[in-house]
Amino acid sequence: MAEAAVRPATTDDVPEIARVHRDTWRTGFATILPAEVLDGIDVAETAAVWAEAVDRGQVLVATEGDWLVGFCAVGIAPREELADAQGVVPDDAATTALVSTLLVEPRWGRRGHGGRLLARACELLVEGGVTRGVAWVPEANLPLVSFYAKRGWGADGTVRTLDASGRPVRELRLSGSPNLDEKVVTGL
Incomplete structure (x- = not known):
């Protein structure tokens, strides 16, 4: 395996981040989201969104050799992402982060990139x-639920259902400590 690394994203990475986003969703979410949603992912529009996140310094990228193979976006969680079903926000809201995206292109999967991204984040x-x-993880995405579970993150009892072009997608909110054991995270 070529040298693997995780680093902060730069504006030069944005086109590849957008491509990895589209390609990973089309492959990894094909059984979860309708085809029209996946086919409608526009790389230029997606790149504009990712450019803003990169400018805010909230994106890390995973590389293997010269290839950008995945990325992770994190930041302090918006209050609405933390509220329970009754709308109550927990006392630790100010010190709770949201991993809004963690994607590794499937052809680069099972090489520890996701674990390294989450560990560095x-x-x-x-x-x-x-x-x-x-x-937030689609309940039907068992590999992603398992990925977080191996790092000590689990469902905290809060769920939401999103509308994906008429198809309901149920998501679990997973919660855990950011103090991860490096050996568990990377599989070393």
């Missing part, structure tokens, strides 16, 4: 005073 979060992390 969590290191940065802990340095910034974060005490807990959350991520």
